[in-house]
Amino acid sequence: MIRDLLINQTNLQKQAIIDGETSITFQDLIKKAVAIQTCLPRNHWENAAIFLPDGIDYIAALFGIFLLGKTAFPISVRLTKHEVIPLLDQTDTDIIITSMRFQPFFDEIKSMEVPDLRVIYVEECLLKESMPILFESSPGPDEPIILLTTSGSTGRVKIVPLSERNVETSVLGYIDKMCFEDMDEKDIRYILAAPFSSAYGLMILCACLMKAFPMVLLKEDFTLDSFYKTAQDSRVTHYEGGAAVPLLMEQTAGRPVPYDIHLLKYFGFGGSKVSGATLKKLLTAYPGIQLWQGYGMTEAAPLITKCSKISLEKLDSVGKAIKGVEISIEADGGITDIPHTNGEILVKGPNVMSGYYRNEEETKKVLKNGYLYTGDLGYLDEDGYLYICGRKKNVIIxxxxxxxxxxxxxxxxxxxxxxxxxxxxxxxxxxxxxxxxxxxxxxxxxxxxxxxxxxxxxxxxxxxxxxxxxxxxxVDAIRKTASGKNERRRGEQL
The missing domain is CATH 3.30.300.30 (ANL, C-terminal domain)
Structure with missing residues (x-):
């Protein structure tokens, strides 16, 4: 189902992606995906990496790999060659799809340690004659469709293989919570500001393709003013991304917005929790919007909970479990769902990964007794709403x-x-x-x-x-792990 999302579009002339001044229909996006697919080798291989910025070419490369029944491995273009090489080696990946602008980068990588790396440039693929779509037999819903990086408390990169079933559960769970039927779906347009190389970005991308919603992309250095202008010019109704935009809106609450953004009604955000006090202030300042806070992690593809039509009494919550997912709490050595019991959050469901890629030791630490041990602390209330308190290993006493x-x-x-x-x-x-x-x-x-x-x-x-x-x-900068999370430290003395 996920592999075929792009080619199953029924209105091929509909706008699919709006990226600045560039706009592309579903038909032309499919043509790009087929062109990239044609450049991929036909011999036996499992994984192909994607080293591209978020945009049209990235989506085309992703589905070019999917349609061949292979596994995509997105790698952030922010990584250095010294970070990329171990990832390619760890996953036995010797094919990478990228842009000509990165040719010197990969020429150096090939000259260093990966001489057999096959580098495919999207610009060269698009110059070739159009070819029919190639289909390979599906490897099955529980085989990896994508590899994503994540980090543990030590900062060591782990690889999360997500299956088609994992991703589909998360996407359908998201759609179920969003109540799209409350508005005319033909008018829905998304601003997508979550990295495509994250499980969050992948989920929203697939949800938009499943519903045939046009996606509007933001530049990395966007401002609140440019966000408003984009929302006005592209007639955007939904936003999904980090919490930066809602927080900026809170700081400017009460000031007139110099753009017509009356269609922008729905804000979903992830990556960091926003306090109930901030949400209340936003709801008061912008009574026409709805806020959809959620909770997830890469190992759960990523969605675990999502708020649906959030109430003022539940503003500090991250919502209830999505369809098919069960949440429990481990406290005092036992597993419970008794309300207001604080402990480690456990998750069970078809969205949970089968284990880290070739890393049985780390897998055993998080997959136990049929549950994913999230490492997050929280509790459930009497209505099943989840509240996050923090990270188990990060607690300061x-x-x-x-x-x-x-x-x-x-x-x-x-x-x-x-x-x-x-x-x-x-x-x-x-x-x-x-x-x-x-x-x-x-x-x-x-x-x-x-x-x-x-x-x-x-x-x-x-x-x-x-x-x-x-x-x-x-400090000048905060050190990050390879997956972009804060690299925490604990000093010996003050």
Whole structure:
């Protein structure tokens, strides 16, 4: 079903993708996918990597691989050659689809350690004569359709193979929660601002293709003004991406919007939790919009929960489990669904991966007794709504109180005083742990001490005393793992 999403379109002349000044119909998108498919070798192989920025060519490459019954391996174009080479080696991938702009990059990789790497440039594929679509027998719904990277607490990259069944469960669960029947579906248009190389981006991409909704892409360096202009010009109704846009809208609440965005009614976001207080402020300032917060992880393809028509009483929740998925809590050595029991969140369902790629040791740590152990802490309420408290391994204990770094990071980011931050614990000579934060200021020209004071003032209003950062450091950048998550550290002493 997922493999055939592109070619199963019934209105081939309908707009499929709007990328800046470029627009493409489903028919032309299919032609691109077939052109790329034709350039792929016919001999025995399993995986082909995609090294392309988010856009039309990426989607064409993805489905060119899918239609051959093979496995796609998206690799972020932000990675260095020293990060790409181990990923190719780890997955035995010797085919990569990319753009001519990256030719020097891959010439160097081939000269270093991967001389047999077959590099396919989309520009060359599109110059060839059109060919009929090639179909291979489906490898089965439980065989890998895509490989995605993720990281553990050590920062070591793990590969998550997701099957067609995994992805389909997540996509159908998302569609079920979104209540599209409440509006005329022919008018629905999405702004898609989630990376295509993430499980989140893949899910929204497939959902839009399944429903034949046109997708509008945003540039990486977009501003709130350009977002509004795009929404107006492309008559956008839905947004899916990071929490940056809703948070910017909160900061400008009350100011007139200089564009006609009355059609923009639905906001879904992931990657970081937005507090109930922020959501309430947004709902008050923009009464015409609906907010659809959710929860997921790559190992669950990724969707686990999604809010449907969120109520004011549940604003701190990330919603209820999607169709076919079961959530439980492990607490005090037992597994339970008793309301308001805090513990590790466990997930069971057809969206859960079969295990990490060629990594039995790490698989055994997260797949136990038929459950995916998420490593996240939370609880269910009496109505089955899930509430996230933090990460099991990231907990900072301050005078006996648990502090979850993600909550403090969300607070600091919500202030819009920083571009990035990471929160961690450090222990002093007496063994007392304290909350610390490294920040990248939004305005580097402002006095560092002034920024620290403003952050402390903001945290004082929004966080309990024991959660507030004791030490704040200004840094040039926050170190990330290969999958883009914060690389946490824990110091020995203050």
């Amino acid at each position: 301050v005078r006996g109180f648990n502090v979850y770094p993600e909550e403090v990071e969300a607070c600091i980011l919500n202030s819009l005083l920083v571009n990035d931050c990471v929160v961690y614990g450090e222990t002093d000579t007496l063994g007392i742990e304290a909350v610390c934060a490294d920040i990248v200021p939004a305005d580097p020209l402002i006095c560092q001490e002034k920024i620290k004071e403003e952050i402390r003032a903001y945290c004082k209003v929004h966080l309990s005393g024991f959660k507030q950062p004791r030490k704040i450091q200004i």
